[in-house]
Amino acid sequence: xxxxxxxxxxxxxxxxxxxxxxxxxxxxxxxxxxxxxxxxxxxxxxxxxxxxxxxxxxxxxxxxxxxxxxxxxxxxxxxxxxxxxxxxxxxxxxxxxxxxxxxxxxxxxxxxxxxxxxxxxxxxxxxxxxxxxxxxxxxxxxxxxxxxxxxxxxxxxxxxxxxxxxxxxxxxxxxxxxxxxxxxxxxxxxxxxxxxxxxxxxxxxxxxxxxxxxxxxxxxxxxxxxxxx
Numbered sequence: 001x002x003x004x005x006x007x008x009x010x011x012x013x014x015x016x017x018x019x020x021x022x023x024x025x026x027x028x029x030x031x032x033x034x035x036x037x038x039x040x041x042x043x044x045x046x047x048x049x050x051x052x053x054x055x056x057x058x059x060x061x062x063x064x065x066x067x068x069x070x071x072x073x074x075x076x077x078x079x080x081x082x083x084x085x086x087x088x089x090x091x092x093x094x095x096x097x098x099x100x101x102x103x104x105x106x107x108x109x110x111x112x113x114x115x116x117x118x119x120x121x122x123x124x125x126x127x128x129x130x131x132x133x134x135x136x137x138x139x140x141x142x143x144x145x146x147x148x149x150x151x152x153x154x155x156x157x158x159x160x161x162x163x164x165x166x167x168x169x170x171x172x173x174x175x176x177x178x179x180x181x182x183x184x185x186x187x188x189x190x191x192x193x194x195x196x197x198x199x200x201x202x203x204x205x206x207x208x209x210x211x212x213x214x215x216x217x218x219x220x221x222x223x224x225x226x227x228x229x
Contacts, residue, residue, distance in 0.1 A: 011043040033101050034110075034118030040141055044100045047143075051077065055092035081146045105132070106140035108152060114168070124160065131155040 014022060026038050035041065051073070058070045070089050077083045081103055083091050101107060106121050109130060115121035124130050125140045132144060133151040144152065154160045160168055 011039060011046040012049075013042060029097075029101065032118075033104070033107055034122050036122070041097070043141065044104075045097055048095060048097060048100050051082075051095065052093055055089050058089055079145050079147065080143055081149070100143070103143050104140060105130070105137055105142040105144050105152070108144055108149065112152060114152070114154070116167070120167075124154075129155055129158045129160055 026041055029035065029041055030038065054069075054073055058066050058073065073092070074083070074087060074089065077092060078085050078087065082095060082099055106118065106125060109115055109121040109124065110118045115124055122140045126138060128136050128138055130137060131153055132142070132148050136155055159165060162168075
């Protein structure tokens, strides 16, 4: 039975520790969803595997019990927002890991512009600043049902309830229009052309005189020779 104090693992680790494609894919997910450790990815992938394996078993069996379990599974996934209300059991097999990651409380808090960054959203949740309805949630990996998605808010006693709090200021960058972008680029190019200095013209060298000036020493020698003659 095991000790009741010790909790069992809620996820399964990868079969091989060194797989380049998997490691790169996990690194992208860590950056995109602001995760702290990779076991959070493994936990979400284990939840997805449980859903898909259960769906595969229900597709192959056709009994009264399987139909009951099929309706329960579809109802649960539709309440979590993973599939539509009119979805079939075969649609469960098309679910991906990102579909589950998008339903986490940390991701939804960031998508609702209640935090500047995805990492700040995690910090708010861990520090007991976020509530879903009337209940505080301290787990960033909490899968939010569709019925509770609109009730995500800051806890009543939190300082972040104030909209004018400096940590809640989210700067939204407006996309530039194509025409405005072209005008700005042309103006920058014109200013850059003005700043470019013209190359200095090289001074023309004076032609070298073929006739060398006679020095006074040479002239005196010639005069002395003429006198001697």
